[in-house]
Amino acid sequence: MALSFMEGNEALARGAMAAGCNFFAGYPITPATTIFSNMLKMLPPTGGICIQGEDEIASMGYCIGAAMAGKKVLTATSGPGISLYSEQVSFAIGSEIPLVIADVQRLGPSTGSATRGADSDIQFLRWGATAGVPVIVLAPKDALDCYILTIHAFNYAEQFRCPVFIASNKEIGMTKESFDLNSVTLPSLVERTPYKGDNYIPFKADPDKAPPFLPIGGKTLVRQTSSTHGPDGYITIDPEIIAANQQRLRTKLHAARQQLSLYEKNLIPETDTLIISYGITSRAVEDAAKILAQKGQPISTLSLKTLWPVPEQVILKTAANFKRVVVIEMNLGQYINEIRRILGGKKIDFYGQMNGVMITPGKIMEVIENE
Amino acid sequence: MNSFLNTDRPQVFCPGCTHERITRGLDNTLVNLNLDADKTVIVTDIGCSGLFDTFFNVHALHGVHGRALTYAAGLKLADPTLNVIVTMGDGGLGIGGAHVLAACRKNLDLTLIILNNFNFGMTGGQYSSTTPSDAVVGSEFLNQAEIPIDICKIAKSAGATYVSKCAGHDPALADELAKAITHKGFAVVETLGMCTGRYTKHNKLTPKVIDQMIVDQPIEGGVVKENQRPEYGKLYRELAKEKTQFPQTLTIEKSFNLTTPQRQEIVILGSAGMRIVTAGDIVCHAGMSAGMNVSIKNDYNITVLRGQSVSEILLSPEKIGYTGIESPTLVMALSLEGVQRREKIFKNLKPSTFVLKEKSVAIPETRARVFEIDFKKFKIRKQDWALASLGVLAKEKVLFSKEILSFALKTRFNEKVYTLAMETIEKIY
Ligand code: SF4
Numbered sequence: 138m139a140l141s142f143m144e145g146n147e148a149l150a151r152g153a154m155a156a157g158c159n160f161f162a163g164y165p166i167t168p169a170t171t172i173f174s175n176m177l178k179m180l181p182p183t184g185g186i187c188i189q190g191e192d193e194i195a196s197m198g199y200c201i202g203a204a205m206a207g208k209k210v211l212t213a214t215s216g217p218g219i220s221l222y223s224e225q226v227s228f229a230i231g232s233e234i235p236l237v238i239a240d241v242q243r244l245g246p247s248t249g250s251a252t253r254g255a256d257s258d259i260q261f262l263r264w265g266a267t268a269g270v271p272v273i274v275l276a277p278k279d280a281l282d283c284y285i286l287t288i289h290a291f292n293y294a295e296q297f298r299c300p301v302f303i304a305s306n307k308e309i310g311m312t313k314e315s316f317d318l319n320s321v322t323l324p325s326l327v328e329r330t331p332y333k334g335d336n337y338i339p340f341k342a343d344p345d346k347a348p349p350f351l352p353i354g355g356k357t358l359v360r361q362t363s364s365t366h367g368p369d370g371y372i373t374i375d376p377e378i379i380a381a382n383q384q385r386l387r388t389k390l391h392a393a394r395q396q397l398s399l400y401e402k403n404l405i406p407e408t409d410t411l412i413i414s415y416g417i418t419s420r421a422v423e424d425a426a427k428i429l430a431q432k433g434q435p436i437s438t439l440s441l442k443t444l445w446p447v448p449e450q451v452i453l454k455t456a457a458n459f460k461r462v463v464v465i466e467m468n469l470g471q472y473i474n475e476i477r478r479i480l481g482g483k484k485i486d487f488y489g490q491m492n493g494v495m496i497t498p499g500k501i502m503e504v505i506e507n508e
Numbered sequence: 509m510n511s512f513l514n515t516d517r518p519q520v521f522c523p524g525c526t527h528e529r530i531t532r533g534l535d536n537t538l539v540n541l542n543l544d545a546d547k548t549v550i551v552t553d554i555g556c557s558g559l560f561d562t563f564f565n566v567h568a569l570h571g572v573h574g575r576a577l578t579y580a581a582g583l584k585l586a587d588p589t590l591n592v593i594v595t596m597g598d599g600g601l602g603i604g605g606a607h608v609l610a611a612c613r614k615n616l617d618l619t620l621i622i623l624n625n626f627n628f629g630m631t632g633g634q635y636s637s638t639t640p641s642d643a644v645v646g647s648e649f650l651n652q653a654e655i656p657i658d659i660c661k662i663a664k665s666a667g668a669t670y671v672s673k674c675a676g677h678d679p680a681l682a683d684e685l686a687k688a689i690t691h692k693g694f695a696v697v698e699t700l701g702m703c704t705g706r707y708t709k710h711n712k713l714t715p716k717v718i719d720q721m722i723v724d725q726p727i728e729g730g731v732v733k734e735n736q737r738p739e740y741g742k743l744y745r746e747l748a749k750e751k752t753q754f755p756q757t758l759t760i761e762k763s764f765n766l767t768t769p770q771r772q773e774i775v776i777l778g779s780a781g782m783r784i785v786t787a788g789d790i791v792c793h794a795g796m797s798a799g800m801n802v803s804i805k806n807d808y809n810i811t812v813l814r815g816q817s818v819s820e821i822l823l824s825p826e827k828i829g830y831t832g833i834e835s836p837t838l839v840m841a842l843s844l845e846g847v848q849r850r851e852k853i854f855k856n857l858k859p860s861t862f863v864l865k866e867k868s869v870a871i872p873e874t875r876a877r878v879f880e881i882d883f884k885k886f887k888i889r890k891q892d893w894a895l896a897s898l899g900v901l902a903k904e905k906v907l908f909s910k911e912i913l914s915f916a917l918k919t920r921f922n923e924k925v926y927t928l929a930m931e932t933i934e935k936i937y
Binding site: 138140141143160162167175178183186192194195200201203204228312354358360361364370371372420495497498 | 547561565567570577578579583584586587589607609755757789793800802804805810828829834
């Protein structure tokens, strides 16, 4: 058995390559920089393009242009960069431009700490664009997840023609670890649906789907616009057309909630406590669960890999038979309200920590034991 | 084709707006150049100039304010066969200034047409980056406190390979645009025009005045000799082509069986320049060669040549969950800076913990088993202390055998460095 050895950022970059990524533009920022430097080593030998933008806004613009020319694009940044990406993310969401955005989160707000981890941006990624259109956010817990979830991210971006975020964390991105890539089956690749026909209307789509794609530069003329548009890609003020499009942008993701719900769970029979967590924190939760089981106080765990759209059915069904649900987050409570919303009257406890260091298994045990 | 104008989308500019003349001028250019519609894209941003993409039967991308050049660059890099034409007002020029400078420096084969009409037409005639200080605009007195920029001068000094300026009403406009579009590199054409809806209501700006402005601020239009150099895309592709080596994933085969593989939590405390991170990597390689799961985190200063360098390593026969160090089994104290960085850990070390300490490094009081070594006595240089420590551990049978260590070094280094590393280790044997 041979183990691979790399940091989460390299795994993310390699996952992108495995997904057929052929364009990267980004701007250096700790702790995401090594995604860029890995892509810069891997894209040129495979004929891909890797560019440093003059800033984050430009990097996203390069990605948007390249995606519209048919490329499979990746960019990577951290919280301060996501702030700058925002206007372009809104464009990509509203105008259905497929791209993958890695956010290797660091401790915020603002400049915060470049080399301290935190799940700072969980709500920001969901709501950091205008109009509140749903987005897809995937959260890896380790390097292997970085690899696999990036492939999923590209597949989703292609299928749903939207930006897909990977909410990594400094503690994953810059931690090197061993993993066995052969122990998993990788998702098979999905490519955007090309339009076949002879009357291309760029945003014409089924009410729950993304429109088929044709690239700018191909035989058929393509229109792309950041303005409110009808199916033809021209500005519209027709309330019916606007409403239908706004609805479709929501429905195309919400109708696919089940397909988009990625998670891991470890349900132990006859336990009455379920811990829900995501990202790096899930690993401390698993450790805590192991120790508690050894102590004769087993608990069950649910680790979410998809954060947005919220895997509502998964949460609802998994938590149904538990007396107590505990949510642990590496922030002061960003996802907890989603859980509270879904689980209604259930007893839900929360522990959050935002001090630049990971939550320890010991702390989690304390939370569980001190009911 | 005798016109690229989209008959379904007539122009909607105010009567007398120079944008209308420029639209027709650009159409003539496209016709004269006989460009392929499907190999041409017009990229626009916000404002009245941002309507341009709707008037032409070519590919179109209309994006957010000031960012047109960024989309244009992405398109051109992805598809070098495209003719990419960007229109931008003086609004886009101001807000997207960084992108204009970057485009000048890069020299990607794009054409930027700046439609300078000295104010923000669409939002009510506010002042822009090109509004004269004495103009009367919709910003009360604010423009009086600033000066306008001359984008042609800026573009030249930023490295644009083609720069020209002309009146939007100039009959030679179509030819001017044609020269810019056929130029292989980044071309900037600044057109001066009238915003009849806003600006000329309060300012005496006529075609004649504009003609005089061009006479008063002459620029040597056309190819900028001193800036000539290869086009960015071409140069990029040439440079990238030389990079043929795809970096393969590092994998380590399990090659040894440990009799009792045990979880290890290792902390290496050192300073920049002591190759602490490399030593940490070697420990990981050794661990994997013995079938262990490993993780490593490094902590060093942003100024990488100074200060502490600390590695935290986990080795475990089981899958690693939490990657922090809670209870070190092994601490290597190799510099004072490193020790100070993790001072707190010493108090709680278990008696079973092995602390390897260099003679010159003071450590806080601890219950752990402390083993001192004087590397100076062995004539080992400071930058080799971390490496040599691994040899000490092998000799003291603390972590890995010499055989495993030697294997790990082989996987980490080339033959030459491996030999040197082994020589260092032999010194303490
Ligand atoms: S507001 Fe000014 S720039 Fe806009 S269409 Fe009217 S005249 Fe032209």
